[in-house]
Amino acid sequence: MQDTQKKQVLLVGNPNVGKSTVFNTLCNKKQKTGNYAGVTVASHSGNYVHKNEEVEVIDLPGSYSIYPSSEDEAIFSKFLIDEQENYAGVIYILEALSLKRGLLLFQQIQDLGVPMILVVNQIDQAERRGITIDIQKFSDALGIKIIQTNAKEQIGIEEIKEAVLNNDFFKTDKVSFEVPNEHTNFIRKLVSHKSFDSEYKAWISVSSGVDLSKIESMKDALNDSDVKSLVPKRLQVKETIRRYQNIDKVLANVITKKPQFKELLTEKLDKVLVHKFWGYVVFLLILLIIFQSVFFLAEYPMSWIDDFFAWLSAFTGEHLPEGPLNSLISNGIIPGLGGIMVFAPQIGILLYFLYLLEDSGYMARVIFLMDRFLRPFGLNGKSIVPLVSGTACAIPAVISTRNIENVKERLLTILVTPFMTCSARLPVYSIIIGLIISDGTFFGIQYKALVLLGMYLLGFMVALLSAAILKGFIKDKGKTYLVMDLPTYKKPLFAYDLKMMLGKVWEFITGAGKIIFIVSIIIWFLSYFGPKQSPNEVVATNVKLDHSYLAKMGKAIEPAIAPLGYDWKMGVGIITSFVAREVFVGTMSTLYSLDDDAPEGKVIDKMRHDVKPNGEKVFNFATGVSVLLFYAFAMQCVSTLAVVYRETKSWKWTGFQVVMMTGLAYFVSMIAYQILK
Template sequence: MQDPKKQKQVLLVGNPNVGKSTLFNTLCNSKQKTGNYAGVTVASLSGKYTYKDEEVEIIDLPGSYSIYPTSEDEAIFSRYLIQEEGNYVGVIYIADALNMKRSLLLFQQIQDLGIPILMLVNQIDEAEKRGIIINTEKLSQKLNVTILRTNAKEHWGIEDVREAVFLNQFRKSSHSSFEIPMEHKGLVYKIAQKTNDENLYKIWTLLAADTYLGKIERINEIITQEDAKCSVPKRLQIQETVRRYQNIDKIISETTEKIPQRKQLLTEKLDRILVHPVWGYLIFFLILLLIFQSVFFLAEYPMSWIESAFSWLSAFSAEHLPDGPINSLISHGILPGIGGIVIFAPQIGILLYFLYLLEDSGYMARVIFLMDRFLRPFGLNGKSIVPLVSGTACAIPAIMSTRNIENIKERLITILVTPFMTCSARLPVYSIIIGLIIPNGNFFGIKYRAIALMAMYFLGFAMSLLSSLILKNIIKTKIKSFLVMDLPTYKMPLFGYDFKLVLGKVWDFITGAGKVIFTVSIILWTLSYFGPSENENKTIESGVKLEKSYLGKIGRTIEPAIAPLGYDWKMGIGILSSFAAREVFVGTLSTLYSLDEKAPEGRLIEKMRLDRHPNGEKVFSFATGVSILIFYAFAMQCISTIAVVYRETQSLKWTLIQTVSMTFLAYFSALIVYQILK
């Protein structure tokens, strides 16, 4: 609704993977991530732009194939569309020129709700390459809607969209093409009288939406309810879909011409290899190997520069700040701690950049298709690979992205096993430990360390599959799910745009981890600088010896519990602090070695390599290093991950089961590995 300040709100809706998020980014100059797989947007997003002195707020709703929700993100879409109707002036509906039949189903449902709508036919150029010619003027007359031709990725037609929104070219249908089933008319009319709502289709949609159970509370009870409640509405929805498609087929036959294509398109040629049941998996494996090789090879120099810069800063502050606690806190506490985290930003950026390019090109949709048949025996489906792959960046948005998994059992299993995937917060731990225990050699040009890093990623994936298999037999349901998706055409990635996204993500990592390690560094310094009052060495000017400080006593207290894993008290402190965030383990060790007067000078990895027990044995032996890798591969990631699991499942039972079982598995796996290898 437009107010005196010339403001209006518009909804942006459409099927998944039709360029909706790209249009949102272009209209609002937003940095929201785009992707080529269904369900990339799992919550409503807001952005604004100003055109001719009018401010327009765009609400980007999750992609959906139908008004009837079958997953959490579709439930968000349906409820917002209906319940917030009075707050927006209309809907910008993006139709896919490559699949108008599918697009028109949701369009007709929204139109029958009596919502003002403006249609954009996107990817016209791709359709014409395939010989699909759409008469948009005739289609506009048939559907009684204003239609604009756009290409969101090339920014073509964007000004026309802004002009149409400014002129309020949203059309509202005067009648509904939907007929309420006879056996439910009585109930619908009864509700209509109570609510004073004349749109019967809207009432029917709300009834259907209530059958979706998005929250996972008391899993076995909910699954039984879902089996019972959804059977009749599902059948009616299918009947409605069939009737609508009969009408849509007539419209498309009158407005669309298909020219036979003799030349095989690039997408079809590539898919013969990339989705092949054998070659497809092999190529995916080789792509992952290339990514991990790049993580070490390309990041080597920038990591060295960052480490040198922080070493210089620490030395500079130690030399120029007045002697005393402040000098020690900044030079030996905060700067080494933050530097220990920032140094891994290049590796994280390279990993994320490759993942963004794979998504942007359309290849990730093929990975979903490939992995569906592979994941089925483990109680998952192809859509589970989206959160699993996303988990290599961060488990928190990955767990949230499970909302697009329709089957409640598969969604719960995916939530519970996603933390096994190696997130970017584990990368600093893996990188420094692998650098300590794996030689810097090559195997046919591939670094041993790159192979070791990839092995850790595959170990996490293997454990997620094993856990899924166990959970599949524990959680029972009769509901069967099927993967239905369109493979998008291959596109040239937007290299510059993806690089900007990566810079934003890396900055988020640095600031997020930096805040944590800043706080942890101050706490660690305080505990290490002071000791018990009976400590004779305690002075405010120089502090106490690290072993006799409060921090040293805490470490010695927990040492008996971690010694069987091959860890000393410093590693124990690092593990405790890393429950705030996994990458803090490295920052903590950096701070501790900086505070330790006995530690040799040089880079952190050199200090760790030269560190010795009183008996002369290496502190970071091969057995100890492998034990640390195994512990972090299986341990629950961080407090924030635990919180988001509870928020998404609304189940304290499953959250505790996940946290306790992963911690138990991590401890005893690390124990066994160390005892075998020592």
């Protein structure tokens, strides 16, 4: 067998041109794709082997220009320029419907002397709009071979692999941008002092605002008149105008459009979906359908999973030898894991619908709709990307704020995104809603679905109100505007999105399962042992739950949580869930399995029939509402806290977020319980 050789290439392009889809198809990876800017917020790498050559593909964040305006674009520019010696070349993805916009960055990279392969993606979309691209003329005008692809249909992918294998990366000696006459002497002075190896690299440094006085060889060469004439933003504008003038000349001979081409489905749908009134109505209806599906479609698989773990717990209890190990496995670990895995179908359904909406192009319309709505709260339309992503998980949502250029808007978005109802809250909401809400319907929609929708909307509204309050305390560094292209609607890749969803559900199960496995062992240990009950004992074993060390610890905190309507078991569940919210359900499942006084059956039935010493139900309506509100507002995720600190680089804001959210959760839950009890 021949040894494989390794080569590194970069995948580059504007946001929303199918770059991540090309990456996934090349490397058989499962990176999330979506039809809006800001999905890839850090470089991702993957590998493929083609004819004994191993290729590492690095998918850089999408960017419109070599000059970064946000943190994700800064990642792109830094990697592209600083790592030039380490990669063989760039695969540049150009979307057929936005050639002019994409050619700006293409020419900038080309003028840096970076070897490139040019890929034109989604030509079929252009043809449907009556746009014809003469690929041969286009190739001749740019002086580079062009590969045509449709990444979703895997057309042209093998051609890309062959081009990489044959090193068909083109490097031009001809620069498409000429430095303006008024700056020519100064740029040449930089090059002559050997600080830069080309005039364009010197121009980029000046236009990016690099402090040239810090370059040792340039200290004596600078004078005041040179420095005063260098305003970075003005230089960038000059370059952009000149490049677009050149691009217009190129495209004039390449593109032809059919006159009076008929209105396409995208235009027809957008008359409703981005309407200033009906757009919001449709969005709410879509959310309602999703949440109805979360309960309706997941009912049977959840029942099967619950029955399986109940059988497995009973089976191990009967067939394992009597003793601590039997109790640990049958009453501790299995119920704990089953308590969280039962909600996998609901999480999967929710994520699948979100992936379909992103894949279709609808989420870009949501950003457009929300921009006007979010402005009064100190946010902009781009903030809706992390806010919507937060309905799956707050961790990637916080990272995706790198796409927001304005520092104030980015910080506000980071601070309020954890209010959004993530998938980890769904098990808590689902079990509590099941306990306190009846099975009735309203115009065919279950009450439970309506309440779940209400919890999602509550999280969103609290996030906005928090942003509105916080914007008065965070200094603004300029006003921003949302400028974006609305992509055409596309048929979602149902099978691919299903694969993505299954992968995410498995990540949830394994991630939560590891935590719950450890927590279940700790809870079992503390509940199996208790204070000695006779002089000859060091500790008592196999005690009743109410006489265990766990009960003793739980009852110690009961005075602090009693105003919220919680007993000691719920207190233990809340404390363990500060590691991760979903642990609450696993903890309650383990606790009720260990309780000899609890009736046999499903966990939710045990919780429904549990009563306090005074005969009052533990999970009555007031307590249930209190729990829902606590989990809606509390900051209960160590991983999210770590990411918030990494993105803000501030213990002050991270600590403020924890105190603000947890304090609000306690106060609101207490008020709700005291009013409703």
